Amino acid sequence: MSAAINIIDKVPYFGSMFKVESSELDPVNAWPSLIAMTSFVWFFIAAILGISMPVLQFIDLGAAWYYQNLTLHGAAMAFPFAFQLMVAMSLHRAGACLGKKADDVLVTLFYICMNVGALLLTLAVLNGFHVTYTVMFPLPVVGAGLGLWSMGTLILGFTGIALVLTSMIFIYPIKILRMSFFEKRHEDLQLAVRTLKDPGMVGMIMGVLVLLVTGTPLMITAGSLLLHLYGIFPASWIGWAADPVVFEFIFYIFAHNLMEAMAIMVIGAVYATLPLCLADGSRKLYSDKIALLALWILLLTSVTSFFHHFYTMYPALPSTFAYHGNIMSYATAIGAALTIFTILATIWKSGLVASPAIFLILGGFVMYILDGAAAIVVSNVAWNFQLHGTLWVGGHAMVVLIAISSLWMGMLYYHFPLMTNRTIDDSTARSSIKYLFISYIGLFYTFMAAGADGVPRRNADWEGEWMIYAVLLTIFGCMMLYAFVLYALSLTRSKPLDF
Amino acid sequence: MIEALYTNGWGAFIFLLMLQIPFLFVFFHIVNKKVFVDPEPAKTAPEKYSKYRYTWIAFAAAVFIVVNVASIDYMPTIVEARAASAANVQDVSVTARAWAFEFSDMEFKVGDTIRIKAKSVDTVHSFALYHPEGNLLFTMMLLPTAGVESAVVHTFDKPGEYTIRCLEYCGIAHHNMKRTFTVI
Numbered sequence: 001m002s003a004a005i006n007i008i009d010k011v012p013y014f015g016s017m018f019k020v021e022s023s024e025l026d027p028v029n030a031w032p033s034l035i036a037m038t039s040f041v042w043f044f045i046a047a048i049l050g051i052s053m054p055v056l057q058f059i060d061l062g063a064a065w066y067y068q069n070l071t072l073h074g075a076a077m078a079f080p081f082a083f084q085l086m087v088a089m090s091l092h093r094a095g096a097c098l099g100k101k102a103d104d105v106l107v108t109l110f111y112i113c114m115n116v117g118a119l120l121l122t123l124a125v126l127n128g129f130h131v132t133y134t135v136m137f138p139l140p141v142v143g144a145g146l147g148l149w150s151m152g153t154l155i156l157g158f159t160g161i162a163l164v165l166t167s168m169i170f171i172y173p174i175k176i177l178r179m180s181f182f183e184k185r186h187e188d189l190q191l192a193v194r195t196l197k198d199p200g201m202v203g204m205i206m207g208v209l210v211l212l213v214t215g216t217p218l219m220i221t222a223g224s225l226l227l228h229l230y231g232i233f234p235a236s237w238i239g240w241a242a243d244p245v246v247f248e249f250i251f252y253i254f255a256h257n258l259m260e261a262m263a264i265m266v267i268g269a270v271y272a273t274l275p276l277c278l279a280d281g282s283r284k285l286y287s288d289k290i291a292l293l294a295l296w297i298l299l300l301t302s303v304t305s306f307f308h309h310f311y312t313m314y315p316a317l318p319s320t321f322a323y324h325g326n327i328m329s330y331a332t333a334i335g336a337a338l339t340i341f342t343i344l345a346t347i348w349k350s351g352l353v354a355s356p357a358i359f360l361i362l363g364g365f366v367m368y369i370l371d372g373a374a375a376i377v378v379s380n381v382a383w384n385f386q387l388h389g390t391l392w393v394g395g396h397a398m399v400v401l402i403a404i405s406s407l408w409m410g411m412l413y414y415h416f417p418l419m420t421n422r423t424i425d426d427s428t429a430r431s432s433i434k435y436l437f438i439s440y441i442g443l444f445y446t447f448m449a450a451g452a453d454g455v456p457r458r459n460a461d462w463e464g465e466w467m468i469y470a471v472l473l474t475i476f477g478c479m480m481l482y483a484f485v486l487y488a489l490s491l492t493r494s495k496p497l498d499f
Numbered sequence: 500m501i502e503a504l505y506t507n508g509w510g511a512f513i514f515l516l517m518l519q520i521p522f523l524f525v526f527f528h529i530v531n532k533k534v535f536v537d538p539e540p541a542k543t544a545p546e547k548y549s550k551y552r553y554t555w556i557a558f559a560a561a562v563f564i565v566v567n568v569a570s571i572d573y574m575p576t577i578v579e580a581r582a583a584s585a586a587n588v589q590d591v592s593v594t595a596r597a598w599a600f601e602f603s604d605m606e607f608k609v610g611d612t613i614r615i616k617a618k619s620v621d622t623v624h625s626f627a628l629y630h631p632e633g634n635l636l637f638t639m640m641l642l643p644t645a646g647v648e649s650a651v652v653h654t655f656d657k658p659g660e661y662t663i664r665c666l667e668y669c670g671i672a673h674h675n676m677k678r679t680f681t682v683i
Contacts, residue, residue, distance in 0.1 A: 063671055070668075132668050138643065142622040143670055146597060244623065244643050279533075280540040286548065311576075312625070312638055316645035319576040330563045337559040340522070341552055344529050349548070351538040352530070366526060373518045376563075382570040383511040385637040385651070389625055389666025390508070448515060452508035454635035456627070458668035461675075465633065 002030035002103060014041050017491040020420050027103045028095035028189050029419045035111055036088035036412060039081050040488065042118065043405075046076035047484060050398075051477040054470040057462050066460035067130035072122060074133030074397075079164050080118040082401045082408075086262055087114075087172050089411045090204055091179075093269065096418060097201070099190030100179040110171040117163025124149075124157030132458060134255065135161070137247040155229045162219075162226050168258070169215030173208035180205055191418055194272070199291040203268015206299050210261035214303075218254040221247060249310075256306035259400060260332075263368065264298055266407045267339055270365055273414055274343060277358040279351030286345035290338055297335030305329040308379040312388050322381050329379030336372050356429035356490070360410030363437045367403035367444075371396060374448055387451055391469070394457030395447020402440060402480075409487060417497055425493035432486035435479055442476035505573035507634055514566065575637055575651045582614065582652040592648075593617035595624035595641050598672040600663060606681045609658050616648040617641055624676070625667040631659030631682075638666050655682045 001022045008015045008030075017040065018033040020026075049069045056066045087110065095102035121129075128149040131139050144154045180196060194201055224241040227233040240246060271291050275283045285291050307325025310317040343365065352358060374396050378387045387393060417423050450469040455462065462470060504510035533541075571577055582588050591613045592603040607613065617626045619641035626649070627638035639649040655661070665676035 063674060067668075067671065067673075130671065136623050136668055139622045139668075139670060142597065146670065148671055245645055248623070248642060279538045282540075290552070310640065312640040313642060313645060313649055314576050314579070314639075315650060316642065316647045319580070322576055326567060330567060333563060334556065334560060337556055340526075341555055344526065345548055345552070347533045348529055348541050348543065350540050352534045353538070354534050362530060366523070369522060369526075370519055373515055373522075377511050377515050377518075380511075380567060380570055381576060382505045382573040383508075385575045385639075386506070386508045386635050387511060388640070389627060389638045390635065392508070392511075448512055452512040454508060454629060454633065456664060456666045456674075459666075459674045 002026045004030035004034035004103070008034055008037055011037065011041075013492075014038075014488075017488055018420060019422065019494075023421075024188060025191075025418075027101040027186070028092060028191070031103045031107045031111070032088045032092035032095070033419050035084055035091070035107075038111070038115060039084035039088060042076045042080035042084065043484065046073050046081055047477075047481045049073035049076070051474065051481060054473040054477065056460070057467065057470040063460035064128075064130070067132075067458075068125055068128075070458060071125045071130050071132050075121055075125070076118065077398070077401050078133055079168070080114060082405045083168060083262070084114055085405060085408045085412075086265060089269070089408050089415065090176065090265060092415055092419060093200070093272070093411075094176055094179045094204065095189060096191040096415075097194035097198075097272075098179060099185040099187055100183045101186065101189065102179070104175075106171055106175040106178070110167045110175065113163045113167035113171060117160045117165075117167065120160030120163065121157055122160075124153050124160060127153045127156070129153050129157040131157070135251065137251065138242070138244045141242070151229075155226075158222070158226050158229060162222060165215065165219060165222065169211055169219055169254075173212040176204060176208045177212075192276075197288075198272065199285065199288055199295060200268045200272025202292060203264050203266075203271065203295050206295060207261040207265035207268070210257050210264070210299070210303075214254045214257040214261075217250050221250050245316075252306050252309045256309060257303060259397075260298070260302035262404050263400075264295060264302075266364075266368070266404050267298070268295065269411055270343065270361055270407065273361060273411060274346055274358070276414075277353050277355065278346070279353050282350050284346075284350075286342055286349055291342050294335045294338035294342060297338065298332055301328045301331040301335065305332055305379065308384060311381050311384045326379060326381050329376055333372065333376045336369060340369060355413075356424065356426060356433060357410050357413035359430070360413055360433050360436075361407055362410075363433055364403055364405075364407030364410055367399065367406055367437075367440050370441075370444060371400045371403050374444075375400070386454075389456060390451040391447050391455045391457050392451020395444070395451060399440065399444050399447065402443075406436060406440070413490075416491065416494070420494065421497050422494040423497055425490045425495070428486055428493055429490040432483050432490055435483035435486060439476045439480035439483055443473065443480065446472040446476060501569055502573065505570050506636075509634075518562075579614070579650055579652045582612065585612070587612060588652060589613045591615050593626055595619045595626065595665065595676075596621050597624075597670055598665075598676045600626070600665075600676065600678050602678070602680075605678070606683070607655055608683055609655055611682075612652060612654040614650055614652045615639070616650050618645070618648045619643045622669050623667045624665045624669050627664045627666045628653065628680070629662040629664065631657060631661060636661075640667060658682050 018037045020033045050073045091102040221241045224238045228238045305328035307321045311322045594601040624641045628636045661680040
């Protein structure tokens, strides 16, 4: 029996969400199930911390609590939850579609680096390392200088971040590339045959290449700093890496494209799954060529649209880069427009068989498009100067993670019978989707309205007139947590497949 | 009206709704029809799909071009560049550090045009100016070692207390990094 199944069996409650029975399909099912299960453990921690933030605007426990929860919530949502869930589902897809094993040393290494790294970062944050999930360099170093946290805590936090980044930038992309191009195919593991020309597979490969290419410079920069903190590199070797301008630009080239890579991968996954749910049994998109064109446009335009993170540095960021970022950001929307057309034309042409999986996938797609619209609006230079640093931007980061995660959770519903030989509880799943969508809409428009009203993000002390937004965020946040509890129940209440 | 759209966060919110409401209507109409009302494959002629596709993409591109071209006059980068040679622009220097601002001047008159030149000397900060009525006029990100001070030109249109806040998280007392300009 796989070690992953042993671990799942021993984890209370979350283990019962993924009751994988040992079989000859363990190489594609076991580790993806364990990784998905672990991502949900992180999610429930992140969700409670997220709800605590608007609540802390009413209850004065001190700013330290707010900034601690802010850092832990953002870090847990982005990396060990959303990214780890994506890894679980893409490993399962790659394994089952290409007939490759998803249980080797790289998968184990990914799991250890991601979760041990996240745990070390959590310990550092609990010890005062409140830097938000975007690190805000040079704040980690300045904070140590100001006595906000110790050098030991800084080293602990940076070690955790380095492990998480290693898993995301190197281990996971290398594993997917090996599965796609090199590893031996096992016919008995190939449950749904796909080729590398399929838009779903192309999206996955594009995504991991983006992570590898844009992440490597960040690993070199952050790695140099960490080796200096360990006492291995002298200060004279790392002056370039400690420059805030160098670090921030390299960080955002990666961080922006990380979100884009996750979006490209999930759109690819929609392209792969939607045809399997069509009423006419054609199992074909309206047009593979247009689907691929949309992915290429999203890939090429998103790479340099990261400049929109820096418009307000003008003139330190020359205006030509601001205008370039503006144009490229809106050009990504052309890729999104083609994606919308492909999906709607496919549904219109072939009809759709209703199921919780496809409803959650389509709901997640709607969430992703709504959030994408918010992203391109704020990418206009004129509007950016009035919205950057407000809850418009903070909300955008949060809801895009929810949208992408919802899409993967829909994929999980689709893959679940293959992974576990069980079928989800249909009525609980439908309730979960309903509450998830309503709460998403509520959170999304509350964030956007708060941003339009000038409410600052990452601020522990809101003005009195802004508290209405805290009330609404608390209500919709609780509703979303309820939706996720229902989602978990829909898995724990699953029944054996009736052959 | 165009000025109001581009000089206020609510203008962005209205444009956002203009993009999203038609999308939501069309998306749910198609999904509802093809899942619940008539799940049979549509008998739409193939050439009609091409026609709709080209029309849709042309429409989206046109909207994006119009929205961005119309915003050019309101981009702070353009406003600042135009004011570069004006004689009546008063320079105000701002230094941000954890967790305070220092200003060369804090009192102005209605109609004064100022060029705020701001820098940070420790970590990432920002200079965000709020109108007395509460809306955010603009924000500037301040990155230490950027080499050039961030700069935005602004003309005061109403008397009152203009609040300044740091909008980039900078540590435990970030939320206390707040001052005011007085305009008479």
